[in-house]
Amino acid sequence: MKGKVSYMVEPMKLEFREYDIPKPEAGAVILKIVRTNVCGSELHIWRGHHPTKKTGVLGHEMIGVVESLGEGVTTDYAGQPVRVGDRIVTAYFQTCRKCSACVRGDFYLCERGIEFWNKPPEEAPHFHGSFATHYYIHPNQYFYKVPDNVPDVAAASANCALSQVYFGFDKAVLSYAETVVLQGAGGLGLNAAAVAKEKGARVIVIDGIASRLEMAKKFGADHIIDMNEYDTVEKRAEAVRFLTNGQGADVVMELTGVPAAFSEGIHLLRLGGRYVTIGNISPGQLVEFDPGLLTRKSVTIIPVMRYNPWYLHKSLQFLSDNVEKYPFSDMLDAEYAFEHIQEALDKSASREVTRASIILG
Template identity: 45%
Template sequence: MFEGRIARFDAPGTPFVIETVTLPEVGPGEILVKVTRTNICGSDLHAWHGTFATRGLGGQLPTVLGHEMVGAVAALGDGVDTDSNGKPLTEGTRVVFPYFFSCHRCRNCLMGRRNACLNLTMAMLGRADQPPYFVGGYADYFLLPAGAVVYTVPDTVSDDIASGANCALSQVMYGLDRVDLQLGEIVVVQGAGALGLYAVAVAKARGADTVIAIDGVPDRLELATAFGADAVIDINEAATVKDRAKIVRELTGGHGADVVVEVVGHPSAIDEGLKLLGQFGRYAEIGNINIGKTFEFDPSRFVFGNKTMVGVSLYEPSVLSRALTFLERHRDHLPLDRLAAAQYPLDDINEAFAAAEGKRDVRASIVP
């Protein structure tokens, strides 16, 4: 048996409740992970507010939020001895894993679309009042189901750097794959939170000629430059869409961007982002996950500009392995440690969420 704490989430608008629970056993094929760090992602904040309804994805309450995590193997179920790259797993091996779990058998999985698995399950959707209890990252443990994809963390990549790999970094890597970012292209990133900063860094690593980041928080704009942005636009200074579009045109020789990445998470950003695209531009829509929100735009601009919008949800699980390689290769010249510099004990999770809500931290983390 394994005893540990969970931060039980009962309903939007209510505080987290720290509770001690006991997992009876680790079943065949399962992996029990001792969580060492879980970040507060934008979707966790949305769920906390109730604007991202986990019930709409088949989730139940009470649950345990948190999905952007890293940990170490606490116990291996029968039949598990290697990660998804064939590297040995033993107790204490540090691991990361996609926070969603595909069946690997349905039509979409067999077509290489595991992020659209017809039987998809994920962290934050299981019940916290019945076994296995450890169904989200804000806890001492997380139970990986049988058949889950899991990767060993390189020794040179610390937990604070690795913690963002299985959501923010993998998400934007997959998004840039989906819009087929090419060498020498121009990229605009709307939003310079963790996803936006990763998007800047990955775009530059893929050979983007110019990367422009847009945000309104001075610390984030400074970080965007440190992560490789060639220019930043402060929405407090360029206060209107027209102002920002003019700056983008000036920075791109009048052409506009080849790729725009939306990680703001508000529908109003979409119409603006489409206006920032040049001819045959591609729009990677990642941030808007709140169901029922709408926006208005002029479709003639979309049609006459030969533009494409790509919705990006989750990622192909193998992208996570590439994300670890990216972190290993770029750890010495990117300030990756600043992304999750703020950390809070699990017992102080309510304070941590208040800080994240106030954008006092780029990416706050919960630690044991």
């Protein structure tokens, strides 16, 4: 039996290719993709801006059903029994447990985490990205069964934004009744608002787009700061101080990918505050920065890349508990059949759609 992948032969150009669906090795799983999303990081690759990935199969946010199980796979990574046909989500990276990061216990930094991601599809096991009919879950790549009450649309992005912000708040040890400022109300910011709210925090969201700020309110924001109205760093810092008895926020999370936002975050924090940085992921973009202010405020900076893989399980539990409370399915605004994936990527790149989802089957 053959499966199909959409192969980026060069930036902005896709071709479909067919490969034999492999037999999973011991510990591996073959997923049949049901739904996969276009994430902001894909667009970075699509436009040709990624430092190493210039061709290949994209896609890392997905939900699928088990097509076949490798020898020895009887449960997911939470010990729940799995069978052919079960709905599954997986971390988009593996955890080798043998590299120096894994040996230290920093599973989120596994040095071999995404080694399969840059492989061309002609190389076995062929299905390295989720913009395809099938996806190969490697041994040591954590995967979980999706709770019955969580719809595909909500589960498909759990392995990216939601797990990452959840991990970020835990690394910052966010506690009840603290105040959180979120810089950015895109997919990361909306997920972060819901998680912070459910952890008992007061949530302030900063963005410059009215529709995103409206959405942030639906995802638990107690206060919003519109960058059009508060159009300087000083005005935004003052607005945050006004909302925090003159103190500044306990925790700020950077979710914009805009280098200047990083410098701004320090101004929004209280003395001894914690700064979680997630959005800026492209090295080489420089910005003015005030290190003296950082020292005087004794701010702790907590950069977060990926997440410890069991956070995907926590995210699924979070979705199961809160699926009625927040409009997770409204985060995606366009659906495309797999045959039209080029259009989904083009319209996402030109910002005609915000978050596109590809439906298979």
